Amino acid sequence: MSNMVNLAANYGWGPYTLLYIFIITVIVGAAGLLIVMATTRMKTQTFASKKRFHFERYWAIGTAAVLIWLWVISYPWMPPVAFSSINPTQKNIQVVDVTAGQWFWLMHKEGQPITPGQTPHLTIIAGQPVKFIARSVDVNHGLGIFAGPADGSPILLQMQVVPGLDNVFYYTFDKPGYYIVRCLEYCGYAHPYMTSIINVLPQPTSSPNTLTPAGGVAGGGPAGV
Amino acid sequence: MQREEHYPREPPPLPQYDISPELKKLVLMFMGAMLINFLIAGALAIGMRTIQTDVPIIKVDGIAQNVLFYALLTAHGQVMFFGVVCANTIWFGYYAVSKWGRKPLAGMGWAKASFWIMEASVILIFVAGLSGFGAGWYNLMPLTFLPGHPSVTWGSAAAITFLVADVIVGVYITIFCIVIFATLLRGKLPVGTQIFEYMHEKDRDKGDEVSLVKENKEAQNIEKEFIHQENLPASVRWVSLIGINSWFPKKWRDVTPAVPIVCVAAFVTALVQIIGNPGLFVQLASGFASLQNPVASSNWLLTKNAWWFFAHPIVYFPLLLFLGGIYFLAPRYGKERVPFFKWNYRTWPFYLAFSTLVFSHHVFMDIPNPVWLQMMAQTASLGIVWPSGMTIITVLVFTWRSKMTWNITTRFFIAGIAGWMFGGFQGTETGMWGTDMYLHNTLSMVGHIHLILLMGPLLFAFAVMYAIIPDLTKKHMSKTLGEIHFWLTCFGGFGLAILFNIIGTEGAVRREADIASAFHWAMPYLLFFALLVGIAQFLLVYNFATTLRRKPTQNETTEYEKLHSQPAGEGITYT
Ligand SMILES: [Cu+2]
Numbered sequence: 001m002s003n004m005v006n007l008a009a010n011y012g013w014g015p016y017t018l019l020y021i022f023i024i025t026v027i028v029g030a031a032g033l034l035i036v037m038a039t040t041r042m043k044t045q046t047f048a049s050k051k052r053f054h055f056e057r058y059w060a061i062g063t064a065a066v067l068i069w070l071w072v073i074s075y076p077w078m079p080p081v082a083f084s085s086i087n088p089t090q091k092n093i094q095v096v097d098v099t100a101g102q103w104f105w106l107m108h109k110e111g112q113p114i115t116p117g118q119t120p121h122l123t124i125i126a127g128q129p130v131k132f133i134a135r136s137v138d139v140n141h142g143l144g145i146f147a148g149p150a151d152g153s154p155i156l157l158q159m160q161v162v163p164g165l166d167n168v169f170y171y172t173f174d175k176p177g178y179y180i181v182r183c184l185e186y187c188g189y190a191h192p193y194m195t196s197i198i199n200v201l202p203q204p205t206s207s208p209n210t211l212t213p214a215g216g217v218a219g220g221g222p223a224g225v
Numbered sequence: 226m227q228r229e230e231h232y233p234r235e236p237p238p239l240p241q242y243d244i245s246p247e248l249k250k251l252v253l254m255f256m257g258a259m260l261i262n263f264l265i266a267g268a269l270a271i272g273m274r275t276i277q278t279d280v281p282i283i284k285v286d287g288i289a290q291n292v293l294f295y296a297l298l299t300a301h302g303q304v305m306f307f308g309v310v311c312a313n314t315i316w317f318g319y320y321a322v323s324k325w326g327r328k329p330l331a332g333m334g335w336a337k338a339s340f341w342i343m344e345a346s347v348i349l350i351f352v353a354g355l356s357g358f359g360a361g362w363y364n365l366m367p368l369t370f371l372p373g374h375p376s377v378t379w380g381s382a383a384a385i386t387f388l389v390a391d392v393i394v395g396v397y398i399t400i401f402c403i404v405i406f407a408t409l410l411r412g413k414l415p416v417g418t419q420i421f422e423y424m425h426e427k428d429r430d431k432g433d434e435v436s437l438v439k440e441n442k443e444a445q446n447i448e449k450e451f452i453h454q455e456n457l458p459a460s461v462r463w464v465s466l467i468g469i470n471s472w473f474p475k476k477w478r479d480v481t482p483a484v485p486i487v488c489v490a491a492f493v494t495a496l497v498q499i500i501g502n503p504g505l506f507v508q509l510a511s512g513f514a515s516l517q518n519p520v521a522s523s524n525w526l527l528t529k530n531a532w533w534f535f536a537h538p539i540v541y542f543p544l545l546l547f548l549g550g551i552y553f554l555a556p557r558y559g560k561e562r563v564p565f566f567k568w569n570y571r572t573w574p575f576y577l578a579f580s581t582l583v584f585s586h587h588v589f590m591d592i593p594n595p596v597w598l599q600m601m602a603q604t605a606s607l608g609i610v611w612p613s614g615m616t617i618i619t620v621l622v623f624t625w626r627s628k629m630t631w632n633i634t635t636r637f638f639i640a641g642i643a644g645w646m647f648g649g650f651q652g653t654e655t656g657m658w659g660t661d662m663y664l665h666n667t668l669s670m671v672g673h674i675h676l677i678l679l680m681g682p683l684l685f686a687f688a689v690m691y692a693i694i695p696d697l698t699k700k701h702m703s704k705t706l707g708e709i710h711f712w713l714t715c716f717g718g719f720g721l722a723i724l725f726n727i728i729g730t731e732g733a734v735r736r737e738a739d740i741a742s743a744f745h746w747a748m749p750y751l752l753f754f755a756l757l758v759g760i761a762q763f764l765l766v767y768n769f770a771t772t773l774r775r776k777p778t779q780n781e782t783t784e785y786e787k788l789h790s791q792p793a794g795e796g797i798t799y800t
Contacts, residue, residue: 027650056568056619063614067607070657074603077659080596102373139368140525142590142666146732152743154732155663158590162526163367165593184666186361186736188373189291193739 079159083170086129094124098134100141100161102188105181105196122196127203129172136163142184143169145198149178158184176202240415242327248319249697251333253773254340255316256690260766262308262347267759269301269354274752277740287739292378294738295359299387300350302362307394308347310543310678313686315339315401318491318546320693322408325485325553327415327454331407335400342397349390356383361736363536364391366512366528381516388512395505395535398542402495402502409466409492413454416465416482457482466492468573478567489573490549497538497545497580504534504584530588530598537584543678544645545576547685551620551638554692569619572612579609589661599658606656613649617642633707637688640715644680644722648673651726666736668744669729675722679758684714687765694769699777706768710761717757724750 076082086093099106107122124130134143141161146153156179159169173179183194276294323330330336357379360369364387372378457465461482464470468489470481511528552569585602588594620642624635651673654660664670687710695701724747729735733744740748 027647055622056615059618060568060571060611060615064611067610067653070653071603071607074657074659077657077662078596078599078603079592079658080599102371138371140365140529144666144734150743151741152732155667158662158665160591162529162591162593164523164525167592169592182734184734186295186365187368188371189288189295189359189378189738190373192291192734192737 079169083168086131086170090129092128094128094130096122096124096130096132098132098143098161099137100134100143100183100194101137102139103183103190103194105143105183105194107181107196107198123199123201124173125203126173126176126200129170132159132167132169132171134159134161134167134169135165136161139163139187140185141187141194143167144182144184145171146180146182149180149197153180155184160185173198173200176200240324240327242324244320244323244696245329245333247333248323248330248336251337251340252316252320252693253697255312255319256769258340258344259309259312259316259686260762260769262304262312264759264762264766265351266301266304266309267755267762269297269304271752271755271759272297273301274748274755276738278748278752279745288377291738292357292359295361295736296354296357296379297359298736299359299362299364300354303350303390304347305678306362306539306543307350308343310682310686311398311539312343313682314494314543314546315343315397317550317686317689318401318405318494321487321546321550322405322491324696325415325487326408328408328412330404331411332404336404339397339400339404342393342400346390346393346397349386349393353379353383353387353390356380356386358383358387360384360387363532364388364508364512365532366508367515367523367525369512370515384512385516388509391505392509395502395509398498398539399502402499405491405495406499409488410459410462413456414462414465414482414484414488416455416457416484455482465489467496467577468493468570471567471570472574483570486552486569487546487549489570490546493573493577494542494545497577498542500581501535501538501584504531504536507531508535526591526593529591530584530594533584533587535584537587538580540674540677541576541580543682544685545580547641547682547689548616548620550689551642551685552623554634554638554689566619566623568615569623572615572619575608575612579605579612583609583656586656586661589658590665603657607653610649610653610656613645617646617649633704633711634688634692636711637684637691640711641681641684641688644676644684644719645682648676648681648722652677664729666734667729668725668733668735671735672722672725672727672729675718675725680715680718680722684718687711687714690769694772695781698773700772700775700781702768702772706764710764710768713757713761713764717754717759717761720754721751721758724754 095110097106097108097110099108109122109124112123132143134141140163142158143161144158145156147156148154157169157171159167161167177200179198179200181196181198183191187194273294276290276297319330319336322328359379360366360372369384369387370381375381465482465484466489468486470478470483473481508528508531511523511531515523582601582605585598586606587602588598589602620638624639651664651669655664655670655673691702691707728744728747731744733741733747
């Protein structure tokens with residue numbers, strides 16, 4: 001579970017961690033209930049126990065409250081909401097055109113010369129928002145970017161690449177380094193080999209960075225913006 | 226709780242109504258076909274596990290191996306859905322509305338037809354699989370027609386076979402829904418009122434609690450007075466069958482009729498699915514239209530949404546009916562009756578609403594979807610957790626308050642609730658945008674689906690099989706084989722699901738024939754757990770077959786006759 005813990009740490013106390021705490025609590029509670037059930041022998045149980053009616057009511061209200069709370073804490077993560085903090089007219093947005101097909105990724109940063117066969121395919125700058133515009137030339141694919149170059153790195157972001165549409169995702173890479181790209185939607189027999197690499201370079205110290213949103217959501221949202 | 230040593234030698238206190246011999250035979254046919262489909266689809270899974278474990282004997286070269294893997298995956302998924310878990314709902318649905326509805330099944334001929342149509346669809350799915358068809362169980366178009374290299378994968382003939390198989394799936398599920406409607410919406414229904422809550426109020430006034438024994442007697446007397454067959458007017462009937470009346474104010478609730486909760490479950494299941502079915506037909510229509518020119522601009526986002534509009538209800542289809550059945554069958558060995566208890570019924574309108582809308586969480590990662598759909602997705606996904614949590618708690622506290630016996634049926638029910646509950650936590654996680662981002666399309670989802678289908682509804686179905694086979698055949702299944710079947714299935718099934726979950730949470734991507742090297746270590750364990758589940762099912766098949774073939778013993782005959790000569794009202798477990 002080390003990856004999971006790392007991931008939670010990278011993202012601060014976001015819904016991911018909170019949810020696990022919630023789940024562990026409920027599992028412990030449920031296990032306790034089962035143990036009580038298994039060890040208790042009810043002697044006289046009446047239909048008319050007053051507790052029964054109260055217990056179910058409290059449970060109903062309690063679970064509803066927890067679910068509403070989960071809805072609220074997850075709301076800022078919804079892609080359109082998370083992306084809305086990016087100002088589309090912002091000057092330092094790096095626009096990346098992604099073309100997905102059976103079975104390749106073509107990624108090209110607008111303004112950079114196209115160099116076919118170049119590895120890594122895409123070079124971008126850390127700390128500045130990236131706008132991925134992904135299109136598929138054939139079937140559904142899934143753009144999945146992983147938090148590292150190694151096999152078994154956790155997922156950082158993902159989005160379906162639905163054919164016939166512009167699929168747009170904003171993300172800001174905080175750390176320089178290599179990020180592996182995998183297809184996350186089954187697209188045929190070579191689907192496991194549909195990979196690529198993104199090289200994130202450190203931010204040049206001279207470049208003005210006043211428009212980059214900082215802190216807060218940067219650590220938390222799926223958009224990382 | 227005491228351990229019952231004599232199971233299965235106890236009279237099953239099911240409703241006194243004896244279903245027709247024709248229906249008994251049909252239910253047994255469905256059970257038998259389901260078991261065969263389960264063995265075959267399970268064998269496909271063993272094939273997938275073997276490929277990923279790199280067992281040298283079946284080692285084939287890369288591309289052929291991947292093509293084989295995806296063909297196995299597709300057939301495994303669809304047969305498990307449409308030949309196994311859906312089949313369970315169909316036999317239990319037919320049985321339940323006749324048994325608890327105390328009336329013959331409407332459209333027996335159609336019910337029989339649904340059996341053969343189901344088997345035809347399963348055979349066609351296999352045929353497509355044999356032709357190499359591997360577009361995934363959810364048949365994500367346009368992959369169906371654009372397999373990359375048709376010469377090494379599948380051609381249009383296999384794709385057409387698969388589309389036709391799914392049309393037939395839609396037909397047999399529609400027939401099921403109509404048979405359930407026809408049975409429940411016409412003629413008389415058993416009806417009671419919320420008498421126990423009434424007693425509760427009365428007792429509270431007295432200021433003391435009455436003993437179980439005394440109350441049981443009282444309850445029986447009142448039951449005789451209040452339970453009757455009634456021809457409900459259409460509007461009242463709908464309100465009762467969806468369970469909305471449990472939300473009425475107390476004054477109205479005391480006078481609104483309550484039908485057995487299993488009939489509510491059957492009605493809601495059929496209603497949800499009949500609403501969802503057009504989604505399948507829209508998706509298939511889009512598929513047939515694209516056969517000529519796959520690259521033509523069909524709206525693939527809409528096609529995908531249409532499929533999930535059908536395919537998420539189909540995940541609840543194997544489940545909901547058994548949730549209604551638990552109230553009767555898990556505590557049937559308990560001494561308490563199922564009261565018309567408002568909280569047991571209050572979940573059903575929510576199941577109806579949310580399982581119709583919950584499909585939309587499959588579209589979280591489809592960014593071009595409209596914002597309202599994304600909103601609805603999270604709302605419905607978290608929304609359906611609420612009735613699920615209510616059902617779990619009402620069943621558990623009800624069982625706890627009973628003098629329950631740990632026999633094979635209750636074991637399967639409790640294990641099924643555990644599996645479904647743990648699967649449900651994951652459903653909660655993936656029902657949220659923030660967490661779905663990391664879990665979607667990982668093996669954690671494969672773990673989730675094995676928890677909520679294999680370790681939930683399928684265990685419930687086994688529980689029901691062991692419970693109602695005496696009613697269908699006058700014979701009991703072997704207890705020893707049943708126990709071994711239970712423990713092996715649980716050990717293997719939970720092992721499989723939990724391991725999928727662990728490596729999925731670590732980032733193992735699903736639907737990769739060639740699994741990332743970081744996760745190779747888990748593959749032999751997965752194969753081992755899958756084999757355990759498979760071996761267990763052979764025991765069930767053997768138990769089932771020998772029970773059907775042997776003659777009933779004297780004890781069994783006596784017991785059966787005693788059951789069906791009970792005075793009216795005995796064993797009626799609603800209101
Ligand atoms: Cu792909």
